Amino acid sequence: MNRQTQLNILTSLAVMEDAPVIPVIVLHDLAHAVPLARALVAGGIRMLEITLRTPIALEAMRLISHEVPEAVVGAGTVCSATDAQAAQDAGAQFAVSPGYTSEIGRVCREIGLPLLPGVATASEIMHAQDGGYTELKFFPAAQAGGVAMLRALAGPFAQTRFCPTGGISIQNAPEYLALPNVICVGGSWLIPAEALAQGDFARIEALAHHAACLQRT
């Protein structure tokens, strides 16, 4: 699939359905960007959330988009309309935000950037739904009620699908993925800081492979 085709068909749902886990990536060294993306893709994970938490994040998105065409670069920690536009300009094909604002929702729709907005309460889900968003990140998942909260939200919000993120690990991911309203989970455990610092991309590939093999309902 070439990049143009992906751009034409990519939706928030497709981003969530691609693999059981969306890796949450914090990059401090630009030299890690391409080998990390290659390791994750080799392990079976190609939707990559590069968080806008470090000064090199946009440049990393540009590099990965250019050098690793099998990867689908996304931007995480998108906190404003300006972030969304900058991320798209850097090659991001989807955006993930820790919360939801009408402005982010409007701009992402206008520029055609699939958005997974973060929510943690019923009111936030209703706000996102008002903006047309029903595929949502549940954040911070463990701290905001975890599996029990997601079960409770399934009653009033039967159409809503979640990507819980925050406090998820290879150990507890299966409990989340077993829920009918969870399509995938997000997590940083695939990219341990020490593995990145040591350039141990074989370990990251193995973690990605393990994550890609998690079962979903």
Ligand code: 3PG
């Ligand atoms: C984040 O935004 O940092 C994500 O929630 C990742 O959380 P984690 O490190 O607990 O996976």
